[in-house]
Amino acid sequence: MTAVILVRLDKFLQLSRLVKRRTLAHELCDRGRVRVNGQPAKASAAVKQGDVITIVHGDRRLLAKVLHVPDRPKPSKELVEILARLNMEELHG
Numbered sequence: 001m002t003a004v005i006l007v008r009l010d011k012f013l014q015l016s017r018l019v020k021r022r023t024l025a026h027e028l029c030d031r032g033r034v035r036v037n038g039q040p041a042k043a044s045a046a047v048k049q050g051d052v053i054t055i056v057h058g059d060r061r062l063l064a065k066v067l068h069v070p071d072r073p074k075p076s077k078e079l080v081e082i083l084a085r086l087n088m089e090e091l092h093g
Contacts, residue, residue, distance in 0.1 A: 007069050009036065009053075010043035015070050018055060018062065033057060 007015065013025035013034070028034050029043040035054040036045055047053070049069055055062045 006046040006048055008043065009034065009041055009045045009047050012047040012066075012069065013053075013055070016064075018053070018064060019057075028055060028057060 010022050010025040010029060013019040013028075014022040019025040019028065025034070026043040029041060029045075032040050033056045034041050036047065036051050038052070038054075047066060047069060049066055051066045053062075053064050053066065055064075
């Protein structure tokens with residue numbers, strides 16, 4: 001039986017390199033700029049495999065599906081295994 005790894009949202013955003021610093025991830029969550037599965041999320045929210053994360057930062061909008069929750073930073077070449085970048089058609093299709 002595989003253990004389910006849960007990581008705080010702010011930590012996940014940093015580990016996955018979606019956001020450069022954890023403090024920035026925390027600020028984005030506090031400002032309502034991060035959603036998990038379509039719902040506004042606090043920095044302390046748990047991230048699990050299968051979640052869809054939306055980040056609005058400035059004029060950029062990033063939509064990513066969590067394929068794997070890392071417990072520590074991964075080399076950049078392994079990030080493809082962690083995240084799947086989505087477009088709106090894939091999300092609703």
